[in-house]
Structures are given as C-alpha cells and as structure tokens.
Amino acid sequence: MDQKVTPDVLCAVTECVIEFLGDNLDKEFTKNDIRFSNYAQTLTTESFNKPNLKDANSEYDKFFAQPLKTLAYSKVLIETKRGNTNVYKVKRFDILEFISLRERNALNFLEIYLSKVILESGLQNIFNNFFQKQDKAGLEILRNQLFDFYYTNTSIDKEYEPPRIFNKIINILAFKKKLKGTTRGTVSKFTLPIEEIRYNRINWRDIGKDKGITREEFEAALGENAEVQGYFKYNIQKAKGFVKKIHPFSEIHRFTEYPGLQAHHIFMESEFPEIADSPENIIILTPNQHFYRAHPNNKTSVIDERYQAICLISKLDSIEINYRLGESDYSIEDFINVLNTGFATEHFQIGMDFEEIKHQIITHTSARA
Numbered sequence: 001m002d003q004k005v006t007p008d009v010l011c012a013v014t015e016c017v018i019e020f021l022g023d024n025l026d027k028e029f030t031k032n033d034i035r036f037s038n039y040a041q042t043l044t045t046e047s048f049n050k051p052n053l054k055d056a057n058s059e060y061d062k063f064f065a066q067p068l069k070t071l072a073y074s075k076v077l078i079e080t081k082r083g084n085t086n087v088y089k090v091k092r093f094d095i096l097e098f099i100s101l102r103e104r105n106a107l108n109f110l111e112i113y114l115s116k117v118i119l120e121s122g123l124q125n126i127f128n129n130f131f132q133k134q135d136k137a138g139l140e141i142l143r144n145q146l147f148d149f150y151y152t153n154t155s156i157d158k159e160y161e162p163p164r165i166f167n168k169i170i171n172i173l174a175f176k177k178k179l180k181g182t183t184r185g186t187v188s189k190f191t192l193p194i195e196e197i198r199y200n201r202i203n204w205r206d207i208g209k210d211k212g213i214t215r216e217e218f219e220a221a222l223g224e225n226a227e228v229q230g231y232f233k234y235n236i237q238k239a240k241g242f243v244k245k246i247h248p249f250s251e252i253h254r255f256t257e258y259p260g261l262q263a264h265h266i267f268m269e270s271e272f273p274e275i276a277d278s279p280e281n282i283i284i285l286t287p288n289q290h291f292y293r294a295h296p297n298n299k300t301s302v303i304d305e306r307y308q309a310i311c312l313i314s315k316l317d318s319i320e321i322n323y324r325l326g327e328s329d330y331s332i333e334d335f336i337n338v339l340n341t342g343f344a345t346e347h348f349q350i351g352m353d354f355e356e357i358k359h360q361i362i363t364h365t366s367a368r369a
C-alpha cells in the first residue's frame with residue numbers, strides 16, 4: 001500500500017494492463033511497458049490531466065509502479081526480479097478485470113485486501129478502537145502504533161513517509177464503513193465522501209458544488225475546469241462500458257431477440273451531470289427503444305417521461321436480480337440517489353423495499369404528467 005494506490009488510480013492502471021495484454025493473457029510486462037503504452041498516455045493526459053508521461057518525472061513513475069506492487073502483493077499478479085527490473089505476469093485475470101471495470105470495484109478490492117493485511121498483521125484491535133471511538137485520542141493511538149509497526153517491520157525510516165500510507169488506509173476503510181476518517185491530519189468532521197479517497201480528487205466544494213448550486217453553475221464549473229471535465233467524461237464512458245458488459249440484451253425485455261446496443265441515461269446527462277457517471281442511471285436498450293421510445297422521434301434532447309418510468313422500473317429489476325444472484329455490481333443506495341436527484345425530491349429513502357420504490361416511481365411520474 002502506498003500513496004498512489006487509490007481506487008481511481010488502481011482502476012485506471014488495471015485498465016491499462018488489460019489493454020496492453022490484448023488477447024495474450026500470458027504476456028509478461030514491466031512498469032514501463034504499461035506507463036509508456038499509447039493507451040496509458042491517452043488515459044492519463046485526457047482523464048487525469050497529466051502532462052505527457054514520456055516527459056514526466058518520477059512522480060508519474062509511481063502512478064504505475066505502486067499499484068502494480070499492490071497487485072503483486074495481493075497475488076493478482078506474479079512478480080519476478082530480473083536484474084533491477086520487476087517483471088509481471090497475470091495470475092488472476094478475473095480479479096484484474098473486476099478491478100478495471102469500475103472505481104467502486106477497485107474500492108471493494110482495496111477494502112478486502114487491506115482488511116486482510118491488517119488482520120494478519122495483528123493490527124485489527126487498534127483500527128477497531130478508532131472506528132468505535134472516532135475521536136482525536138483514538139486517532140493518535142492508531143497513528144503511533146502504526147508508525148511503530150512501520151519502523152519495526154519495514155525499511156521505512158523517515159517521519160514523512162508513514163502518514164502518506166496511513167491516511168490512505170484509514171480513509172478507504174472509513175468510507176466503506178460510512179464512518180469518519182482523517183482530513184488534514186485530524187479526525188474528519190463528517191463521514192467521508194468518495195472524493196477524499198481519490199487521487200484525482202474532484203472536490204465539488206472547491207468549485208461551489210453544494211445543495212444550493214444551480215445546474216448552470218455546475219455546468220459552468222465543468223466547462224472551466226479541464227481536470228474535472230476530463231475525468232467526468234472518462235467516468236461516464238467507463239460507467240456505460242460497465243453496464244454494457246453486464247447486460248448483453250435490453251434491460252426492458254431481457255431476451256436474445258432484443259440485443260442491448262445502446263447505453264441510455266435515464267435522467268439525461270445534459271440535465272443531471274451529477275449522476276451521469278452512475279451505472280444506476282444508465283440502462284441498456286435496443287436502438288429502436290433508445291431512439292424512438294426513450295427519445296421520441298429520435299430527438300435526443302427530449303425524454304418521454306412515461307417511458308422513463310419504464311426504464312427506472314426495469315433498472316430497479318436489474319438491480320434486484322443482481323442482488324438476488326449474490327452479486328454487487330449495483331448499489332441500491334446509489335439508485336435512490338439517482339431517483340432523488342432526477343425527481344428533485346428527498347422522498348426516496350434507504351430502507352424502502354423494491355416494491356415500495358416502484359410504487360413511488362409511478363407516483364412521481366404521474367405527478368409530473
């Protein structure tokens with residue numbers, strides 16, 4: 001675990017590895033093979049707002065090296081030393097692919113991996129103590145004991161090194177537990193938003209994104225901020241690809257006669273950019289369903305609100321089917337956020353069952369008619 005091992009970076013690096021491998025899953029590769037690949041160049045410059053990596057310093061070297069080391073320690077990759085070079089080969093492509101599909105998947109992987117490392121290192125109790133007490137004293141105890149652990153068991157000897165690792169671990173676990181983490185060296189005032197654990201932090205508060213901001217202000221901020229805009233577009237395309245991979249057929253009909261070729265935003269990207277990268281707001285349709293039912297007469301700037309209700313109910317069915325199969329591709333909490341955002345309400349609540357959510361979708365659609 002290190003400073004650059006964040007969910008968004010880990011997701012991006014695994015995506016670059018898979019692109020580099022192509023059809024040859026047995027291909028060996030080094031950090032530089034991935035770093036200097038054309039795909040990595042495009043991804044990092046356009047989505048992470050980085051300079052050309054061929055000209056970048058060692059800071060960007062870590063962007064690829066540290067995630068690869070984590071994947072090797074976790075046995076997703078096999079690492080061998082040849083001279084001074086680490087050479088990698090994929091051991092668990094299924095896990096590698098899982099991580100690459102979605103930032104949430106990378107986050108889930110890191111939470112499982114870190115929890116296992118903590119448990120097997122005998123550090124579980126001090127983490128539990130902090131997550132139970134959530135105060136300055138608990139954080140100080142955790143910090144001191146972790147620093148002692150680093151100095152005793154690793155080659156780390158500089159005071160500035162442990163905090164870079166320490167805060168990443170704490171905040172990934174805190175986010176998953178929906179608890180307070182650390183910000184600026186102290187206990188956070190609130191439960192952490194996902195921006196706090198990203199490398200490519202899009203802190204909407206920094207550009208005025210709060211409950212009081214208008215949609216025009218939100219869009220203006222996107223237009224003026226190249227880093228935000230690039231990563232925003234990248235996440236939307238990634239979300240579409242993720243949903244397409246899950247659903248080869250239309251989510252409305254779910255039969256082979258209805259191939260799923262179009263990824264459709266149920267609440268339009270142009271009107272609701274804040275949920276545009278949520279897979280729970282994207283449904284797979286046939287071209288006819290997309291261009292003649294979702295968008296009447298192929299007018300992509302218009303939404304048929306009745307068909308929108310059908311899409312929402314069908315999406316909820318997809319989420320329930322996924323859940324009952326024991327999968328975790330979707331989040332019902334995120335779907336509820338999509339509904340509250342799209343309908344401009346706070347009526348949809350976590351804890352509602354699937355039937356009640358469907359009933360309320362119909363109620364809200366009827367109210368707008």
